[in-house]
Amino acid sequence: MVSVMLPLTLKDVSVRRRGKRLLGPVNLTLNPEGLTMIVGPNGSGKTTLLRVMHGVERLSEGSATWAVPEEEARHRQSYVFQTPIMLRRTVADNLRYPLQLTAKPRAEIEELVHHWLKRIGLDARMGLQATRLSGGEKQKLALARALIRKPDVLFLDEPCANLDGASTRDIETILRSALLEKTRIIMTTHDLGQARRLAGDALFMLHGVVHERGPASDFFSAPQTAELQAFFRGDIIA
Amino acid sequence: MVSVMLPLTLKDVSVRRRGKRLLGPVNLTLNPEGLTMIVGPNGSGKTTLLRVMHGVERLSEGSATWAVPEEEARHRQSYVFQTPIMLRRTVADNLRYPLQLTAKPRAEIEELVHHWLKRIGLDARMGLQATRLSGGEKQKLALARALIRKPDVLFLDEPCANLDGASTRDIETILRSALLEKTRIIMTTHDLGQARRLAGDALFMLHGVVHERGPASDFFSAPQTAELQAFFRGDIIA
Amino acid sequence: KLAVTTSFENSGLADVLLPAIKEDLDLDVQLLVVGTGQALRLGEAGDVDAILVHSRTAEEKFVAEGHGTYRREIMYNDFVFIGPKEDPAGVAKAGSAAEALKRIGVVKPAFVSRGDDSGTHKKEIALWQAADLAPESFGDWYREVGAGMGASLNTAAGLDAYILADRASWLNFGNKAGLDLLYAGDAALFNQYAFLAVNPEKHAHVRNDLALQLEDWLTSPRAAELINGYTINGETLFIFNAKPE
Amino acid sequence: MNDILEGLVAAFWLVVTFDPDLMQISLRSLQVSLSALVIASAIALPLGTFLAIRRFRYRRLTISLLNALMGLPPVVVGLIVYILLSRSGPFGVLGLLFTPTAMIIAQVIIITPLIASITHQAMRELWAEYHDLLISLNTSGWQRIKTLIWDGRRNLLTASLAGFGRAIGEVGAIMIVGGNIDNATRVLTTAIALETGKGDFALALALGFVLIALAIGINISIHWLSRTEREGRW
Amino acid sequence: MNDILEGLVAAFWLVVTFDPDLMQISLRSLQVSLSALVIASAIALPLGTFLAIRRFRYRRLTISLLNALMGLPPVVVGLIVYILLSRSGPFGVLGLLFTPTAMIIAQVIIITPLIASITHQAMRELWAEYHDLLISLNTSGWQRIKTLIWDGRRNLLTASLAGFGRAIGEVGAIMIVGGNIDNATRVLTTAIALETGKGDFALALALGFVLIALAIGINISIHWLSRTEREGRW
């Protein structure tokens, strides 16, 4: 079943900090289905855009609206931050945390936690303080913590940046099966191979605005703007 | 001129935490020249090994010795951490910091700082709090802060994980020119393409030990062990 | 520097005397307001030049140990019994201090004792003994608060209790609440203040010259006039009784 | 100087002979200060955390006020509590004046701002770290406060210990509202003040040393219990 | 209750008439407490930071001790300083007793452990963050302390303000070593204690309100100057 939360509509969104415009103006509608991939050079505003959609970044202008009331929408999204945020608890407690917020029965919580610990290969680490995990392990844990809530919409900010090849493939498999269950995914990546493999449609961010957008088929094989062509070549864009 | 600090010799090195062995036993000698690439799955001990070499991780057993006295060796190395550590200062002050520790003349400091700000494309951000930079920008700043000291030995822990294609190429160029000036580089990466492009020799870490080692030519084209072959295929290794 | 007891400071007499001393002798007297015991200790240590207290036995001990050369009586005031206006023990009708205490001993109303070894406290103990009563054997109604005169009065006000106070402190006290002066006048209640200069042989740095100047002034007719003339609400507080040398 | 030595010796004797008076007032000191600490912590920890996480209009002003209240002079607190609890005051009917309860009330007022301020400061860092995650997980205000207090409990130790220290060493307020009544409201600090007034410095110091020893004992046992440093992050 | 109102009115009049006595003792209060604060901070900030970064054998014990010293009863500190500075004490020749200097010394002793403890707690977090980098850059111990104090200065504000609060509201110790001498060592708190003893609650409260207003004023101006919240991280 397609999520009733979408479409998400960004209208004239700008984010300014100390007089500088980091993002915008952005006008954008996200359809109910599929995976939207955001690419662009460092500092182009990908993270900021993702945060705006998720509602954790204060808007300076414009609005971001879901198809359902905001309070309801907030419950059904998960976000994996670019730098994983670990609660100062054990690995297992990090996974338990989002479930405990919703007063689920204990047995169900434990079952889910164990399922996901196994799924990301951290069952041997479950008693370890999450802050001590290796870079890649933290990223996997953050992703599992996001998925354990079974969100309708999932935001991922470079979820595979520190992952090895096998883990990356594994995560991609997880994402594909989530897509099949109609989870809406919006993610960023610097791995253009990954972008091609997963994207349904794609956005190219540059200097805080959406520079080019299109379905994956056209976007990657026939980029329209000179800037996106340069980006795919790996050239520096002025 | 080749650095007099090397070779670095690790002898029977182990790192244990709460009874668990995270690393070792490792016996290893690093020659004075070139770039050593460390690869391996998440949690295999790459970061731990790098930290041991740099001397920021407490050894449980064994020893790591440079060719010069420890105090001298410490001055000539730089390290870029997997999660960049930003001083809570402006971008420019972050670059200034290592130079200020050494009582360099002010004018020289400012010149170097401006050179590197330009080099990593953050001159427009120089007055911003470094903690507010985007993920990729932080990584570039951490790298510049490491290079600005002109170290003899440079440790890099996945320096390009959050970088876009152009920045990655740019960093690789910087590393190549550093190699020409005989800087010794030891780094980790999950980007096997990058590993192939840069490595002089390579190490494969697995479960805390050096599972395979060899010059880049053999290592990548003719991996000896089944595990390394599986790793290159992107398979999960038990 | 002169160490004085809290009750002297609370009387407000200092505010009259100090400016006059400044005028006559061009002397800035610095008052240290402390408990009697602490005042004596300050003198022993040579941290003050003289002390003005009211506890005869302690003073004589001070002189006997050579910390001061002699004690000079300056003036006296008197102690008064304070208690709740309703006066459940009927202290107001007593004929003597001893009788007043006996009445209290019978009715056992709340009674606040200084309990701090001060001159006032010692006097109170002596009065109980004179009334053939032993405070140690009293029950809960007898509260030893271990505090200065003002703090004890505050406590008594809070508890609606009886208390022995010096007249000066009582008159100057602002938090009278439900309390009233119930009995006064027995000669046993007189309270002698004495001046003791710290022995300069023990402490070379003390300003004995100034202390002596001050002593002369305090025993002079001018001081007598000021002390006897000091009133609060029309009541005389102190009676000058220094004997000329 | 001699007094200090004498004080140490006297303290030693008081303790080894299990002086019953000393036991009584020490226990009362502990009882009053620990009760005040528990109550104040129950107010101040959530309050300080709340101030760290919630942005409202007069937040900055509130924090300045809280910091300023750390400077509340105990004597003034004592006075105000005295006036409120006195027979003629609004809470006079409760008959709390000159009881340990009154002392606890005064101490709670004194240490709450201190604990809340330190809590606020400690929680600000942790909140900066957790901010995005807790907002993203759509936690309620109360859930955020609970999470921060729980995960930052090691950092809150200093806040509580500072509050306890201030409470156990305080004398000005409890002298006024407790009255230092023998066998009823006399605690270590008021006893010290009394002996000082009497000029019995050795005894005053002896009691002081007992108090300090008590404070050290409590601190070491708390540190030991919480294994603060063992669970350190590095 | 009336007393409290009267106190407010009296405070108002004292202030608007620029009562010269009030000015004098308020200034002396500020002078003593701020001097004590500066000296104590100069000791406690590096000390607390040092304890956060250096691991040595008795570190845990030292920290417990420091926490316990937060509970040093002011009266005891006053007594000890008195004994040391008294004419018959070891530092008697300096003639410091009953001077503002003596009061500053006593306050420094009282607030240094408090500031150092809060500093230690605040710096531990920052050190956990900076640890690897500063070790990697091969900084000396002193450079580390300087870096942490500088970058953590916003967090140290609470430490200093807590110290200032404790100093300005303190009365037990400075009463003993300062003597509350009119025109020489009388400060707001000792004046309050004096008026309380006289039973003049309205005046005592008035002085108390002046003191609180002073503390609030200082806190707000410091906050304003340091723009603590504006430069916040989010």
Ligand SMILES: Nc1ncnc2c1ncn2[C@@H]1O[C@H](COP(=O)(O)OP(=O)(O)OP(=O)(O)O)[C@@H](O)[C@H]1O
């Ligand atoms: N307060 C601020 N003032 C000025 N510039 C800011 C401020 N905060 C952030 N920025 C800048 O805003 C830009 C947007 O950052 P954002 O994190 O969205 O980039 P990104 O596309 O996610 O980059 P990356 O690929 O490196 O993660 C960055 O260049 C950053 O330096």
Ligand SMILES: Nc1ncnc2c1ncn2[C@@H]1O[C@H](COP(=O)(O)OP(=O)(O)OP(=O)(O)O)[C@@H](O)[C@H]1O
């Ligand atoms: N105190 C500890 N107790 C047990 N295990 C620990 C402890 N600290 C770290 N580890 C584990 O040690 C392993 C080594 O981590 P390390 O950071 O060296 O891995 P890595 O190869 O760099 O991984 P990545 O590619 O994800 O960065 C990790 O699996 C981590 O979970």
Ligand SMILES: [Mg+2]
């Ligand atoms: Mg980003």
Ligand SMILES: [Mg+2]
């Ligand atoms: Mg790593």
